[in-house]
């Protein structure tokens with residue numbers, strides 16, 4: 132798309148994108164470290180994740196401030212308006228995702244005092260797709276890439292399948308040996324949070340869809356024409 | 361949807377220079393249509409076609425149809441003077457006559473003999489000034505010269521003058537470009553109220569104003585009507601790249 136005649140307007144929209152990109156990178160790192168802190172029983176790493184959450188909250192506030200400023204001063208319309216509105220939504224969704232990462236780190240702090248448990252490694256498989264989803268959803272926002280947004284949307288199904296399989300495994304461990312119930316419950320919570328990261332990333336993909344097309348996302352319109360991954 | 365006016369395949373020429381190309385646009389009854397587009401794209405020219413103001417422009421030549429309640433206003437049988445009472449016009453600069461406030465509003469009704477007694481005329485003047493949102497400000501000074509009013513008051517006086525002859529359609533060419541934000545807000549509020557009785561067409565360079573006052577927005581470019589849609593739809597999801605570029609302030 133062409134540049135705005137008023138260059139400062141372009142700069143502001145770029146700044147909005149770069150804040151969200153920064154938020155996304157931090158959050159991606161938080162998810163990775165939180166999961167690692169459970170798997171490696173690393174309380175220091177878990178605390179680091181918990182302590183950094185406020186940075187993401189701060190970035191969300193910055194996105195809000197800038198977006199509101201653009202709305203007030205530039206009175207954006209059409210694709211610009213849809214971009215600013217999407218930025219407001221997406222920053223809120225990324226902040227939620229960062230909260231899930233913090234939750235996961237908190238479970239790590241509880242798990243570290245419990246007996247070591249083999250199924251913990253399954254989390255690292257489970258977290259792969261949600262991490263890719265948030266990364267790609269934000270890339271789709273930055274590049275206005277409709278196909279990528281739809282790809283992300285469809286990835287959530289895989290997350291659900293993997294999540295169900297993981298639950299199944301954990302439940303059988305719990306049935307097999309009642310002393311697994313304590314740590315398994317924490318793992319269930321952690322897995323649930325990971326699954327929620329997939330859901331939220333799917334919401335981001337929907338926001339990007341609306342931003343690009345100007346239409347609300349309808350599942351029925353998009354299940355059939357699944358894009359190639 | 362019923363169109364108060366319906367423009368079909370309109371072409372306008374000034375001498376051998378064509379200013380409008382195959383314009384088709386319906387004006388929904390009791391709604392405000394905003395005309396936007398870059399300078400020189402033909403907005404004022406289009407507006408003038410709606411009440412045959414182009415008749416007085418030498419060498420102007422119109423092809424196509426302009427229907428008012430289904431009747432072609434360019435048909436030979438049409439009386440242009442009575443057409444202009446039905447389709448009134450408010451201009452960019454407030455242009456009151458150098459007469460009293462009262463006489464400015466009474467002028468049209470006098471010409472068209474719309475009253476029998478002086479008290480009937482008084483009523484028309486009062487009603488028009490009330491509708492134009494000016495009554496409270498001028499009711500104690502009706503005999504004073506209109507030129508003593510502020511710009512914003514003068515513009516509302518011109519609107520009162522336009523509605524005094526009971527038009528059905530009001531055309532406004534950048535009516536707020538000389539007004540401050542408060543006076544502008546008053547005129548915009550007035551436009552919204554007038555919509556109860558009149559079909560309105562407004563040319564404006566202020567896109568926010570188009571968004572605020574109109575139900576339909578038409579984007580013109582180089583003599584072509586590029587896109588006309590429900591105003592909310594046009595400003596959130598324009599279909600045409602040129603509309604998108606213009607309303608977002610990008611290089612075309």
Ligand SMILES: Nc1ncnc2c1ncn2[C@@H]1O[C@H](COP(=O)(O)OP(=O)(O)OP(=O)(O)O)[C@@H](O)[C@H]1O
Nearest residue numbers: 374377379397398399400401402403404405406417
């Ligand atoms: N009387 C005239 N004789 C010849 N050409 C004219 C006449 N009036 C307008 N034009 C030309 O027709 C084109 C459209 O003019 P018009 O005044 O309708 O534009 P506009 O969209 O109202 O522009 P602006 O926003 O600057 O008022 C322009 O190229 C203009 O020069």
Ligand SMILES: [Mg+2]
Nearest residue numbers: 403404405563
């Ligand atoms: Mg003009």
